[in-house]
Amino acid sequence: MADPKSLYQEVILDHNRKPRNYGALAQASHKAEGHNPLCGDHLSVALNLEGEHIAAIAFQGESCAICKASASMMTANVKGKTRQDAETLIQEFRDMATGQIDIDKQAHHLGRLTVLAGVRDLPTRVKCAILPWHTLHAALHSVADTSTESENDPMHAPLGDA
Amino acid sequence: MSASQSALKPRPASALDVARIRADFPILGLKPSGKPLIYLDNAASSQMPQQVIDRLVRYQTTQHANIHRAVHTLSEIATAEYEEARRKITRFINAREEREVIFTSGTTEAINLAMHGYGRRFIGAGDEIVLTTLEHHSNIVPWQMLAEEKGAKIRVVPVNDAGELLIDEYEKLFNARTKLVGVTHVSNALGTVNPVKQMIAFAHARGVPVLVDGAQAVPHLKVDVQDLDCDFYAFSGHKLCGPTGIGILYGKAALLERMQPFKGGGDMILSVTFEKTTYNVIPQKFEAGTPPIAAAIGLGAAIDYLSAVGMDAIAAHELDLLDYATDQLKRIPGVRIIGTARDKAAVLSFALDGVHPHDVGTLLNQDGVAVRTGHHCAQPVMQRFKVPATSRASFAFYNTMAEVDALVAGIRNVQKVFS
Numbered sequence: 016m017a018d019p020k021s022l023y024q025e026v027i028l029d030h031n032r033k034p035r036n037y038g039a040l041a042q043a044s045h046k047a048e049g050h051n052p053l054c055g056d057h058l059s060v061a062l063n064l065e066g067e068h069i070a071a072i073a074f075q076g077e078s079c080a081i082c083k084a085s086a087s088m089m090t091a092n093v094k095g096k097t098r099q100d101a102e103t104l105i106q107e108f109r110d111m112a113t114g115q116i117d118i119d120k121q122a123h124h125l126g127r128l129t130v131l132a133g134v135r136d137l138p139t140r141v142k143c144a145i146l147p148w149h150t151l152h153a154a155l156h157s158v159a160d161t162s163t164e165s166e167n168d169p170m171h172a173p174l175g176d177a
Numbered sequence: 178m179s180a181s182q183s184a185l186k187p188r189p190a191s192a193l194d195v196a197r198i199r200a201d202f203p204i205l206g207l208k209p210s211g212k213p214l215i216y217l218d219n220a221a222s223s224q225m226p227q228q229v230i231d232r233l234v235r236y237q238t239t240q241h242a243n244i245h246r247a248v249h250t251l252s253e254i255a256t257a258e259y260e261e262a263r264r265k266i267t268r269f270i271n272a273r274e275e276r277e278v279i280f281t282s283g284t285t286e287a288i289n290l291a292m293h294g295y296g297r298r299f300i301g302a303g304d305e306i307v308l309t310t311l312e313h314h315s316n317i318v319p320w321q322m323l324a325e326e327k328g329a330k331i332r333v334v335p336v337n338d339a340g341e342l343l344i345d346e347y348e349k350l351f352n353a354r355t356k357l358v359g360v361t362h363v364s365n366a367l368g369t370v371n372p373v374k375q376m377i378a379f380a381h382a383r384g385v386p387v388l389v390d391g392a393q394a395v396p397h398l399k400v401d402v403q404d405l406d407c408d409f410y411a412f413s414g415h416k417l418c419g420p421t422g423i424g425i426l427y428g429k430a431a432l433l434e435r436m437q438p439f440k441g442g443g444d445m446i447l448s449v450t451f452e453k454t455t456y457n458v459i460p461q462k463f464e465a466g467t468p469p470i471a472a473a474i475g476l477g478a479a480i481d482y483l484s485a486v487g488m489d490a491i492a493a494h495e496l497d498l499l500d501y502a503t504d505q506l507k508r509i510p511g512v513r514i515i516g517t518a519r520d521k522a523a524v525l526s527f528a529l530d531g532v533h534p535h536d537v538g539t540l541l542n543q544d545g546v547a548v549r550t551g552h553h554c555a556q557p558v559m560q561r562f563k564v565p566a567t568s569r570a571s572f573a574f575y576n577t578m579a580e581v582d583a584l585v586a587g588i589r590n591v592q593k594v595f596s
């Protein structure tokens with residue numbers, strides 16, 4: 016098992032202290048709420064699509080450091096990207112967090128997001144890291160509400176060609 | 178022990194030989210996270226001493242057969258051991274009769290049994306059920322299901338900022354439609370010990386029966402159901418150094434006899450034809466199917482173990498741990514203790530400024546310290562104290578002051594990581 020200390024690296028602590036893109040968007044074309052009833056994490060993601068590009072994105076909510084850092088890094092990463100690129104990242108992030116891809120051996124576009132890979136060894140924390148990504152997925156599809164426990168949870172639904 | 182607290186609550190010094198007791202618990206010597214285990218999650222489930230493990234092995238290797246069914250010797254032995262366990266539990270909680278002690282799979286099933294057997298028969302449209310803010314979800318949800326089915330109403334006793342029930346408000350909730358009170362003896366989220374005896378007397382004066390959720394009380398205090406005069410009392414084996422999958426519903430015989438069965442099947446009947454089934458007498462009426470025989474016998478052995486250690490000595494040692502831990506945590510800036518009732522069991526819920534409980538739990542685990550983080554299946558308590566979740570250290574008689582020190586050091590480390 017990986018040293019859990021590696022999860023609380025300076026990058027993560029820094030994003031937790033000073034989350035990027037934190038707050039509300041004046042007007043959003045897409046948004047969604049995400050919550051994890053098991054731990055009370057709750058956040059909302061709002062974005063503006065211009066054509067196929069994510070022109071603006073913001074999040075806010077109440078959550079643990081892992082969730083907040085994941086959300087902060089996510090928004091920084093997908094801003095300016097296309098909807099398709101964002102969906103690819105969502106898929107890859109989910110695969111990394113659940114240990115389905117080996118980030119050292121397989122190709123991916125995760126870049127610095129790999130500092131969050133340590134959650135795959137902490138089953139109870141995987142959902143904390145994935146929640147922002149689920150919520151982004153829901154926002155892109157304009158699903159009003161998402162939950163890590165509900166039936167229409169994107170975690171249990173095919174992400175790929177939606 | 179903290180001087181301030183002990184001045185408030187003078188008690189004889191604890192007389193437990195904790196080192197000797199710890200040697201009975203094999204799991205306490207392990208390192209599940211890589212560091213020596215400091216197990217402070219006893220309110221979720223306690224650990225099992227070798228004596229209980231051995232009893233389970235002896236039953237399974239030499240005494241197992243189905244019960245109440247066959248004339249062969251092995252079945253008679255298993256039946257006798259199962260009923261002996263019921264006798265031990267009857268004595269342990271001072272029930273009048275063995276038939277008042279029903280084996281269930283745990284507290285949750287015990288409360289569901291009371292809901293189906295009593296609630297569905299005696300509670301109807303417009304009737305009211307009084308619960309408290311401190312209830313575990315297992316003493317909320319079954320009653321909500323009943324209220325929805327019958328058109329009954331749930332009234333909730335509020336708490337003050339210390340996490341103590343407001344008894345004046347409790348008394349004001351009663352009216353002619355009040356049909357049942359459900360109250361937890363000890364809050365699993367905050368540790369509050371509720372004045373259940375006084376609450377029961379008040380309800381009885383108005384003809385209202387009371388169900389007490391004793392899941393967190395039985396492991397830590399001497400419980401006497403006759404002295405409390407409760408109508409129902411529910412608890413779980415696994416919080417009592419016993420196995421999972423076993424629990425108890427105590428009910429007054431007169432009530433149990435008027436109740437309808439919860440589950441249908443074998444053992445709960447006297448005779449069956451396709452025209453008519455005659456139900457068995459209590460407690461068998463409520464024990465349909467093959468019960469968890471080994472777990473029941475294991476629970477009997479756990480009660481033997483706890484009785485030998487002594488419930489008074491257990492309570493005294495746990496309160497020493499609570500006082501010491503409370504005092505230590507109060508000295509750490511940025512720590513807020515949630516649940517400061519005057520009468521508390523050894524549960525310490527806390528919040529750390531600027532750090533989410535899940536991060537606290539993951540970092541403490543790195544030091545070997547096992548605590549629970551989350552809403553503790555008591556979301557109304559979290560809402561009342563305006564926190565999404567808390568971290569909770571809960572102590573058992575095998576915990577030590579040195580383990581409290583490790584908790585405190587762990588919390589300081591969490592603060593350092595997040596500073």
Ligand SMILES: Cc1ncc(COP(=O)(O)O)c(C=O)c1O
Binds near residue numbers: 282283284365392
């Ligand atoms: C106060 C209280 N009631 C009920 C329960 C439910 O017990 P079980 O899960 O063993 O049925 C618990 C255990 O978490 C509890 O603490």
